[in-house]
Amino acid sequence: MDLLFIAVAILGVLLLLIGFVGCILPALPGPPFAFLSLLLLKFVEPSIFTTKFLVIIGLVTIAVYFLDYLxxxxxxxxYKASKKGIWFSVIGMIIGMFFFPPFGMILGLLFGAILGELISGNTKREAVKIGIVSFVFSLLAILIKIILTGVMAFYFAEAVVGYFI
Known part of the structure; x- marks a missing residue:
């Protein structure tokens, strides 16, 4: 059982690393990878986490996944963005994600929001303000993902160390 646990722990560490990278790179859903590391431990050692704990962390992971986009x-x-500003920010985010990885999603959102606001007739100053607000909220989403992944990494490490003590 120890060899299986060690193999799963190593795989879990890899999933956590992918999770942290995915917090910054928009193409990878970071926290779900980190959550998989917890599920793997539960699979090989059922008493390591309670089901209630995993359900709560899983629901938070799903919520953060959607918050990342919202x-x-x-x-x-x-900040009173126009409908065009919002639509262009979403379109810019999608275009940026596919054509300019890894940071194209955030930059596409910024430039899309600015372009949409300019098309809506806002001043350059107002358009840039709304674009920057969208950018800052994207950074906030990244921070939330990093915090959640860090919390899962903590529980993972605690469980692995606790298994051998």
Whole structure:
């Protein structure tokens, strides 16, 4: 059983590393990879985490996954972005993700919001302000993903060390 646990722990560390990279790179969903590391430990050692704990962490992971996409849009709406600004930010985010990885999603959102606001007739100053707000809320989403992944890494490390003590 120890060899299986060690193999799963190594795989879990790799999943956590992918998770942290995925917090920054938009193409990878970071926290879900980190969550998989916890599930793997539960699979090989059922008493390591409670089901309630995993359900809560899983629901938080799902919520953060969606927040990653919604926070920049909510930020733009809070600062009275036009519908075109919001739509262009979403379009820019999608285009940026595919054509300019790894940071194209965030930059596409920024430039898309600015372009949409300029098309809507806002001043350059107002358009840039809304674009920057969208950008800042994207960074906030990244920070939330990093924190969640860090929490899961902590519980993972605690469980692995606790298994051998």
């Amino acid at each position: 926070l920049p849009i909510w930020g733009a709406k809070m």
